[in-house]
Amino acid sequence: MLSDSYMSEINAVPWEYLTDEERQEMKVKLTKAMQDPRYKDPSQREPAFVKAVDEAWRRLYPGEVEVAAIGPRRPFGGK
Numbered sequence: 001m002l003s004d005s006y007m008s009e010i011n012a013v014p015w016e017y018l019t020d021e022e023r024q025e026m027k028v029k030l031t032k033a034m035q036d037p038r039y040k041d042p043s044q045r046e047p048a049f050v051k052a053v054d055e056a057w058r059r060l061y062p063g064e065v066e067v068a069a070i071g072p073r074r075p076f077g078g079k
Contacts, residue, residue, distance in 0.1 A: 006052030015059040023060060030056055 018026065030053060033039060038049040 006048050007055070010052050010056050010059070013056075013059070015062075018060075026056070026060055030060070 013026070033049075033053045033056075036049070037044040038046040039053055
């Protein structure tokens with residue numbers, strides 16, 4: 001989904017004009033991106049990738065999404 005130019009890809013999406021179907025497809029892509037080691041694994045985390053995924057969520061759901069400032073967090077008691 002996201003290449004080396006993460007933010008340019010995010011900026012290229014016409015967020016305000018996405019259809020419901022396109023929004024659902026984007027949601028699936030972003031959920032998959034969150035499983036990428038560059039987002040999920042603290043030892044492989046790429047700040048630019050995390051920032052791009054988080055920004056995409058914010059744009060997909062403006063005013064509704066609150067993301068962690070440091071990226072993904074484990075649930076309480078999670079391993």
